[in-house]
Amino acid sequence: MMMDSKEKILAVREEEIQKLNASDCRILVCSGTGCIATGSHKIYEKFMELVQDTPGIEIEFAPHDSHDEKEEKVSVKKTGCQGVCELGPLVRIQKKDKVIQYTKVQIEDCQEILERSVLEDEVVERLLYKKKGKAYLGPDDIPFIAKQTRIALKNCGKFDAESMGEYLASGGFGAIIKALYEMTPEEVVDAVDKSGIRGRGGGGFPAGRKWKQVARQPEKIRYVVCNGDEGDPGAFMDGSVMEGDPFRLIEGMMLAAYAVSAQNGYIYVRAEYPMSVARLKHAIACMEEAGLLGDHILGTDFSFQLHINRGAGAFVCGEGSALTASIEGNRGMPRVKPPRTVEKGLWEKPTVLNNVETFANIPEIILNGPDWYRGIGTESSPGTKTFSLTGAIENTGLIEVPMGTTLREIIFDIGGGVKEGGTFKAVQIGGPSGGCLTEKHLDVPLDFDSVKKYGAIVGSGGLVVMDEHTCMVEVARFFMSFTQRESCGKCVPCREGTKRMLEILEKIVAGEGEIEDIDRLKELGEMVKSMALCGLGKSAPLPVLSTLREFMDEYVEHIQDKKCRAKVCQSLRRFMINPEFCKGCGKCAKNCPVGAITGVRKEFYHIDTSICIKCNACKDNCAFDAIYIEA
Amino acid sequence: MLDQSYYQMTDEIIGRYGKAPASLIPILQDIQEEYRYLPGELLTYVAGEIGVKEAKAYSVATFYENFSFEQKGKYVIKVCDGTACHVRKSAPVLEALLKELGLSKKKHTTDDMLFTVETVSCLGACGLAPTLMVNEEVHPTMTPEKAIELIQELRGESR
Numbered sequence: 001m002m003m004d005s006k007e008k009i010l011a012v013r014e015e016e017i018q019k020l021n022a023s024d025c026r027i028l029v030c031s032g033t034g035c036i037a038t039g040s041h042k043i044y045e046k047f048m049e050l051v052q053d054t055p056g057i058e059i060e061f062a063p064h065d066s067h068d069e070k071e072e073k074v075s076v077k078k079t080g081c082q083g084v085c086e087l088g089p090l091v092r093i094q095k096k097d098k099v100i101q102y103t104k105v106q107i108e109d110c111q112e113i114l115e116r117s118v119l120e121d122e123v124v125e126r127l128l129y130k131k132k133g134k135a136y137l138g139p140d141d142i143p144f145i146a147k148q149t150r151i152a153l154k155n156c157g158k159f160d161a162e163s164m165g166e167y168l169a170s171g172g173f174g175a176i177i178k179a180l181y182e183m184t185p186e187e188v189v190d191a192v193d194k195s196g197i198r199g200r201g202g203g204g205f206p207a208g209r210k211w212k213q214v215a216r217q218p219e220k221i222r223y224v225v226c227n228g229d230e231g232d233p234g235a236f237m238d239g240s241v242m243e244g245d246p247f248r249l250i251e252g253m254m255l256a257a258y259a260v261s262a263q264n265g266y267i268y269v270r271a272e273y274p275m276s277v278a279r280l281k282h283a284i285a286c287m288e289e290a291g292l293l294g295d296h297i298l299g300t301d302f303s304f305q306l307h308i309n310r311g312a313g314a315f316v317c318g319e320g321s322a323l324t325a326s327i328e329g330n331r332g333m334p335r336v337k338p339p340r341t342v343e344k345g346l347w348e349k350p351t352v353l354n355n356v357e358t359f360a361n362i363p364e365i366i367l368n369g370p371d372w373y374r375g376i377g378t379e380s381s382p383g384t385k386t387f388s389l390t391g392a393i394e395n396t397g398l399i400e401v402p403m404g405t406t407l408r409e410i411i412f413d414i415g416g417g418v419k420e421g422g423t424f425k426a427v428q429i430g431g432p433s434g435g436c437l438t439e440k441h442l443d444v445p446l447d448f449d450s451v452k453k454y455g456a457i458v459g460s461g462g463l464v465v466m467d468e469h470t471c472m473v474e475v476a477r478f479f480m481s482f483t484q485r486e487s488c489g490k491c492v493p494c495r496e497g498t499k500r501m502l503e504i505l506e507k508i509v510a511g512e513g514e515i516e517d518i519d520r521l522k523e524l525g526e527m528v529k530s531m532a533l534c535g536l537g538k539s540a541p542l543p544v545l546s547t548l549r550e551f552m553d554e555y556v557e558h559i560q561d562k563k564c565r566a567k568v569c570q571s572l573r574r575f576m577i578n579p580e581f582c583k584g585c586g587k588c589a590k591n592c593p594v595g596a597i598t599g600v601r602k603e604f605y606h607i608d609t610s611i612c613i614k615c616n617a618c619k620d621n622c623a624f625d626a627i628y629i630e631a
Numbered sequence: 632m633l634d635q636s637y638y639q640m641t642d643e644i645i646g647r648y649g650k651a652p653a654s655l656i657p658i659l660q661d662i663q664e665e666y667r668y669l670p671g672e673l674l675t676y677v678a679g680e681i682g683v684k685e686a687k688a689y690s691v692a693t694f695y696e697n698f699s700f701e702q703k704g705k706y707v708i709k710v711c712d713g714t715a716c717h718v719r720k721s722a723p724v725l726e727a728l729l730k731e732l733g734l735s736k737k738k739h740t741t742d743d744m745l746f747t748v749e750t751v752s753c754l755g756a757c758g759l760a761p762t763l764m765v766n767e768e769v770h771p772t773m774t775p776e777k778a779i780e781l782i783q784e785l786r787g788e789s790r
Contacts, residue, residue, distance in 0.1 A: 033754070033756045033769060034758045034759050034771070036769065037756050037768075037770060038759065038771050084758075085757075085758025085759060086758045088759070088771075230753075230755070231752065231753070232753070233712075233713030233714045233716075233717075233752045233753040234713050234714030234715045234753060235755075235757075236753070236756065236757055236758075239755040240755075271660075271697050272709075272751060272754055272755065309656070310656075310657070312656055312660060312695035312696070312697040312698065313696030314694065314696060315752065326656065327653070328653055329651075329652050329653040329654065329655040329656055329691065330691065331690055331691055331694040332694065332695070333694075388757055388758075390715035390757040390758065391714070391715055391718045391719070392718060392719075396715075396758040396759075398758075428714060431714065462714065464714045464715055464718060466718060470718055475718075478714070478717055482752060488694075
């Protein structure tokens, strides 16, 4: 239906709210990337099939007037990420305000859920979320979710990610209606500026200031570009917003376009997120059909077209000028600034370039006002931040917390501490552009400025927890190999510097490091940091510099003692046979490809470490677990 | 020489995006999706049609990792080696796959054109690390054993 006036959209909203309230029970199947991987689509189909075949249930899209009071009205919906990805497929059963969260739902469980929780008011105990012997009923009871504050992820997991109607019913498009009918573009810019929201993509540049700069350019053709090229390995927040609540992102971009009088917008999505592309395309098509994108939106003078560009596998395209170059059809290489993107961005026109999460926050800021937003988070970093919590941690998943929350709260209260009772060693924040924070930083408030003081960055929000089984030198090598591979090659400090740094790190993990290498790494790191052309190059040495600062002893151990305490670096492992367990079967000697194992049958065997190539063949095949690795 | 049908398909793809230099990347992406690689002849053809120099088209195609001039297998397996997957031991999964398929870091595609194995920096399913993706389907919490099972399953499927 065309919504070409305020009255029409409000009328449609009324209808949608009624539709939403009409269903007695909503079966919400998580349809985020994680749950789809564990098979949630099959669960969705099963529920659809069951609901259609069960007598006494009326599927919700039946016309209103045929509603038989005796029948249960049930709807089955695909939602965005419900948060605890590790326990998927996730299903929520919602009856009015009462919600039950089920985890690890299998096809066989669907019938039982339908009979007991949908038709009756019983709970299938074994599918509830459990921690330390305690079972939790609703999603908001689960500590992992209860301790979060959700703005960007507000709708994720609660509403159908593919339904414009549900977005509207949840209050969606309220901000664009307010802006178009009650606010001037200047007022919108002002509200965003006063809210103090800083770009969530990594740098933390105030979004309002960016918008202001674009708004005052003499050039009248302007663009709004959304950076959805979430390339940091270990981060999936933006992907979750794009696939879980695409309409909110689009509404945020519309507000930006209205504020700076832009006519066209582009969303640049990573190629590895097919689901995000599909959901956004669907959302755009729905909105175009309803007249919410295109010419004269809601009967006003505001016109806005939105386009999607898929990335083609280049991390550097997360950098603003590389991203716009890629949209233009060029190699995605950053250029020298100034001129900045706000002056000369896409096709040399003034451009608002923000990331997904930033745009997703804008509608709430416009609706609730800048003062409300400033009330959350810290003075210099207002609002919330999404993080993807992964690595050696009990509860992995997607979280959103107020800025200024400490690492301790995130890792231990929300994340449930280190996995399998391990010891916390460090948390890598900000991906390949960030650094490590350790035990002593656990009480540092996470906001843009505080984290920077300790040589790390909030970045886009990847938090990878590491325990004693992680080798910090190897982690530094891992990130360096990533940035080195992804270096676009335009400037020498990054192209050559990262390559040399990687070579040195490879040497150290291979047990061939020299003590001078530490100084070489530091010198090279500082050089790349100060001289590289773009933000990615400048931040590439940070993981190395921060591990050097926090874990110097591990570097020294690798170099001087040829020892890796985490037993990760293959070349530094020493394979040994425990004579207590060895039965003298001789299997290891037979399996050894280099003849490093000798011994007498039925007595015990010995590994000559000078011949051993550390291939693991002996250990893999020992029936008595007699072979161990000495660090 | 490519069959005439390739050019017809390419014309159709160009039609989706229009004859403009900015359409280069989306056009190449669709060609790559259609044929699982980028035939060099088509790159030249597209460049001519949309008005960019052949050298420019080549420079763009070689810049982005997703484009490949080599034909890929029916199943493209992308093993995630993002931070979360790396910390949760994705390397042995990759090794097991390479060994099972007789591939190496240099040889990516099996001779029967069934499998291509690549690494990717993050699939966005970090909560279920380590992961891998077969074409567009993500497989969670992999182990070397599960990876080999998966290969056997796919082999059966294609028979």
